[in-house]
Amino acid sequence: MPLLGNPRTLRLPSRPAARLAVAGALALAALAVSAPGARADGPAPVTPASVDALVRDYREDTGLPGAAVAVTRGTEVVHAQGYGETPSGEAVTARTPMAVASVSKSFTALAVLQLVEEGRVELDDPVRDHLPEFVTADPRADRITVRQLLDQTSGMSDTGFPSFTRPRPDTLREAVEGMRGAELAADPGTRWEYHNPNSQVAARLVEVVSGRSFADYLEARVFGPLGMDDSSTGDTDRDLPPSAHGHLRVLGRAVAAPEPPAFGNGSGGVLSTAEDMAAWLIAQNNGGAGADGTRIASAESVALAHTPSPVSGSYALGWSVGETRSGARIVEHSGDLFTSTAHQALLPESGYGVAVMANTGMAYGDASAIVEGLVAMIEGGDATVPQPQGQxxxxxxxxxxxxxxxxxxxxxxxxxxxxxxxxxxxxxxxxxxxxxxxxxxxxxxxxxxxxxxxxxxxxxxxxxxxxxxxxxxxxxxxxxxxxxxxxxxxxxxxxxxxxxxxxxxxxxxxxx
Structure with a gap:
């Protein structure tokens, strides 16, 4: 379940496809104004009707077969909805599991930070202190720290270790054991380079330190507490349900296709729904606490996850930090598979969160395009939905x-x-x-x-x-x-x- 794009600079497409008016609802206005981060003189609140209109028009313009969308503000779910169909023809609903691809890295980072809170791991500990099986052909790897795995500054790279052309592992343990021939492309902590195995090593570390499988850990410590009842994580493409496969486009028409073989647990294996991603966004915007107050992490840990290091630039711990077109801070991460894409974004100043999963592949950028349209709507600007560049x-x-x-x-x-x-x-x-x-x-x-x-x-x-x-x-x-x-x-x-x-x-x- 791979990712080829570069999420360090998550600049979204900019070509407009349709002009949409932002609908208002007086009944929701008072609630939205009272939400955390709301400003009395800010833009009109986003409503379910305005989100539906934006996604509907985008699908009509592009032929996108299906998408799942979640919009939150503070501790409230503004809208969580599915649109269109899965490759098998079933309706996409708010509870249809879809692949979030490399958005999974934010879940892996949170799992590690939970262990840090418990004192079982330190971010600046060498990985091998907790994971002796992490051995490579490069002695410099002994100095790789837990933090460097999460912010992609470990020195590991596709040039020194092939992510996809190697024999495919079936478990996180096999994935780490298969790195024995890996070489580093740079000294640890000196250069940022996106490399999926970083997160796979981090997920295996969670398994070893916690004493349970990564899937069980996420269920017990993240999905369960937040009520993400339809979310899970898998190892390979074989673990994808039919609804998590997607489409290619040929001559502008969507063609259903299975995801090609790949290993992705820890780096891209999470499956989730619109409803569940809404719960995740709320916890991220609410200092680690869910809508009902259930806490999965401290506010300090969540803030740390959203803070880049000097070496990583804009990349934090499973998140990337930047600015919207209006100059507001945005914390986000995209995810690209070959038949589906995903994108999540937090707008700390307004308290909004957005997540989109689309069932077309990375060549088309549909999830990111919808997120851009929703962010523009949230900021009260021109809520024009851009078609992905080059479509x-x-x-x-x-x-x-x-x-x-x-x-x-x-x-x-x-x-x-x-x-x-x-x-x-x-x-x-x-x-x-x-x-x-x-x-x-x-x-x-x-x-x-x-x-x-x-x-x-x-x-x-x-x-x-x-x-x-x-x-x-x-x-x-x-x-x-x-x-x-x-x-x-x-x-x-x-x-x-x-x-x-x-x-x-x-x-x-x-x-x-």
Whole structure:
């Protein structure tokens, strides 16, 4: 359950798609004004009707199949609702479990901070003091602290340890044991670099220190106390229920697809609902206490989770800190899977919290786009819902790539049919010259086989598995696959024709 995007700078898309009026409700106004953080001269309160209108119009503009949305203010749930359908055609409701992807890192950080409160762990303790099984090929890893795992400054990186192309583990214990060959890309505490295994090590630390599985720990210490009855965490894509899978888009149409194989517990394994995420947002905005006063963490721990270190820049402990367009402080984290996305945001000055889960993949950014629209609405600005950047461009490029793929099929068919003529013209040519003519046909098949390395390079060294690339660029992979198969077919036909031609030449020579 991977994430390829860079959540350190969670700048949201900015292209508008539709203009929406913010609806008001007098009955809710007095309640909203009295909520924590409300200001008498502030913008009109957000209402269920205004949230519904925003999401409805966004779905109509983009074709987003389904989403779950939670909006809170202080200790009140403004709205928690599901929209549209799951890949299997069932309605998305406020209690439909969906993947929150890397939003899970904030849950992992809170679990560690609970152990810190109990005195069982210190943030600046070396990880190996509590987790002796955390051994790598780099001796510098002995100095990695618990804090550095959570704020992504451990020095670990995809360049030193592949997150996705390694053999997939099935448990957190296997995930940590599989790091024995890992090398660090920097000294611990000197550089920020987003790396999913950081959170997996942190989750395994929670297991070892607490003496219970990470799933059981979250249920007992977070989900249960907050009444998040439909939330859970899983290890791999096999643990995703049908409702947590999502869609790709091809030619602007959503196509249901299973999530590709990956391990994600601790870094991206939490499943939750609109109702449950509302409870989580309230606790985060209420100093670690739920709506009924049940406390899962101290106010100091929650504040610490929302505070970046000098080395990490804007990244805190499972959260990222920045500013909205109006200059207000925002504490947030996005989550990207290949068939779904999620985004959570806290606005401490107004007391609002927002969470969105959308069942389209990371190439489309739907969850973040909806969050941006909701934040704009909360701030009383232009509540225009932006389409994710490049969505119109993707529609055009899909059409171009698919047309080129069809052309590749036709051209390769023509090449196969004309292979004997091609071979006949080269019957007496030197072998090296004939081989040079065939060599360009190897380009598309080689690129098709190694495309994940190219994508990883374009993602600044992130580790990418081959199976993930069709989820990112489905129409391009159709084109590349058609070109690779076509080139292989033409090359095989030409080689066969050359072999037959040379056999005929030797036969005629023998007769003479």
């Amino acid at each position: 119109v461009l993707l529609l055009g490029t899909d059409a171009v790539f698919l047309l080129l793929g069809a052309a590749a099929v036709l051209l390769s068919g023509r090449g196969v049919l004309r292979s004997r003529r091609w071979a006949g013209r080269r019957a007496g040519a030197p072998l090296w010259r004939t081989a040079a003519r065939l060599l360009p046909l190897a380009g598309p098949p080689v690129l098709f086989a190694e495309v994940h390395r190219v994508v990883g390079f374009l993602y600044r060294g992130r580790d990418v598995a081959w199976i993930q690339v069709p989820y990112l660029y489905p129409s391009f992979m159709v084109l590349l696959g058609a070109a690779a198969l076509g080139c292989a077919a033409v090359a095989a036909a030409r080689l066969a024709a050359l072999a037959r031609g040379r056999a005929d030449w030797r036969s005629r020579a023998a007769e003479r």
